[in-house]
Amino acid sequence: MSKQPANIVQILRERGLVVQVSAEAELDEHLTSACRTVYCGFDPTAQSLHIGSLVPLLALRRVQLAGHRPIALAGGATGMIGDPSFKAKERKLNSLEVVGEWTERIKAQVSRFIDFDCGENSAIVANNLDWTQSLDVLTFLRDIGKHFSVNAMIAKESVKQRIEREGEGISFTEFTYMILQSYDFAVLNRQYGCTLQIGGSDQWGNITGGIDLTRRLNQQQVYGLTMPLVTKADGTKFGKTETGTVWLDPSLTSHYAFYQFWINTADADVYKFLRYFTFLDVAEIDAIEERDKSAAGKPQAQGILAREVTKLVHGAEGLAAAERITEALFSGDLSKLTEADFAQLALDGLPTTKKPIAGLSLVDALVSTGLASSNRAAREFIGNGAVNVNGEKVSDPAAVIDPVQAMHGRYFLLRRGKKQFHLLQAE
C-alpha cells in the first residue's frame, strides 16, 4: 500500500537529530526493507507536554511520513514513578488521580501529531499502565527483575550523579524506573512488533535496557535511537521565557506567547531549530541561512521558524491569531486598531484584565495585571521609562489611569519593557 519506507535514521541524521544509534548498519537494513513499528514514550509529569517534548513528538511524525508505523506511548505507569535519568534530585510522587488525568491529556495532545488513518502505518497510542498495573510483585521480580544486573544499572551514566554526588541519593522507586521502561519495549515488541524506540539522549540508558530485556524475554533483536536534547548557544535553558515554561497546551501558553517564543530565538540557534522543529527541507533551510547572511539587517529565519512551528502545533487558526496580535503590538501604530480588533486581541490570547478603572493608579494597574510583581517594582519600571500606556511612554510614578484616554472608551494597552503587553479593559 505505501511505497518502500525511507531510512528514517538517515532523515533524522541530516537534520542533526541523531545522537546515539544501536547497531546502525543492521538498523539501516531493517528500516529500509519493510514498514517497521517505532515507539516513543511521553511521561505525564504535568497537565501538558512542553516544547521540550517537541523534538521526539515531531520525530514520530517524521517516522510516519517515512512510511513506518509510530506508537506514542503515554506513561500512565512510569509517570507515577518518575524517571531519574540525569535528574539531580528525587522527585515528588503525584497522586494516582492526578497522573491519570494528565495521562489522558497527554494522549490527546500526542495524537494530534500523528495520523491514525493512513493504512498499514496508521499510528497507535498506548498507555503503559495497561500492562504495568496488573503486574504483581513476584512476577516483576522473578520474570523481569532477574534479567537486570544492579551492577550494570548503577553504572549507567544517567543515574551516576545521583549515586556518586555528595548530598543526593536515589530511592528504590526511581531506581526501578528503568526496568519499567524496558518492560514497555518488550511488551510493545510482543504486542505490535515494535522494533525501534526513539527518545531524547537522556533516554539512552533506558532504551538500551529495553533492548536487552526484549532480547532476553522475546528473543527479538530490537533497536534504539536517541535525539539531542535541545540546548541554546548562550547556555541558558531551552523552553523557558520570563513567564515560565512554554507549553503545548494553548490554555497554558497562548498561541501568541508560543509564537513569540520562537520569534525571540537567537541567531546562533535559529537555523538549528529550523532543522529540529520544522519539516522544511534541509536544502531550503540552508538557503534561508545563506540569504540571511548575505542580506544586512534583520534575518528572516526567526519569522519562518515561528510561523512553521506555531502552525504545526496550533494549526493555521492559531498561527493567524498569533500573527494578529504580533502585528498589532509590534507595528507601533495602535491607532489603526478598531474596537473589534481589541476584542479579538483578547480572544487571541493577549493577556487581559477587566477591572474598574475609576481612580486606578498606574502603579496599581501594573501590579494587578501582573506586569510588575510589587508596587515598588512598578515604580521602578515607571521611573526607568519602561512603561507605556496606549503607545505613550509614562514616566511619572504618580500617574493615574485616565478614563478619558481609554481607546474606544474602555481599552488600555499597557506595555512594560519591550515585549510585555497587557490589555486592561475598563469594567
Next chain:
RNA sequence: GGAGGGGUUCCCGAGUGGCCAAAGGGAUCAGACUGUAAAUCUGACGCGCAAGCUUCGGUGGUUCGAAUCCACCCCCCUCCA
C-alpha cells in the same frame, strides 16, 4: 538502630550572637545600543513612598539583641549495623 554531616532569600553558595534583608556567582527584569537578536555598559532584584516590617527547615527557649546559642521535632546525605 549507631556515628557523623547538612537544610540560608529563584538556583548555587558565604555567613556561626549585634556592623545581616544577609557576601559572591548564576538566572531573571529594566535602561542604553540594536533587529522583539547577540555581545557590552548601567541599574534593579523580600515587602513598604517612608519610618519600618516579615525572612535563613519547624516549634519552643536563652539573651537587651539570634540565620548564628540551647531543647525537641521534621527532612536529606555519608559511613557502620
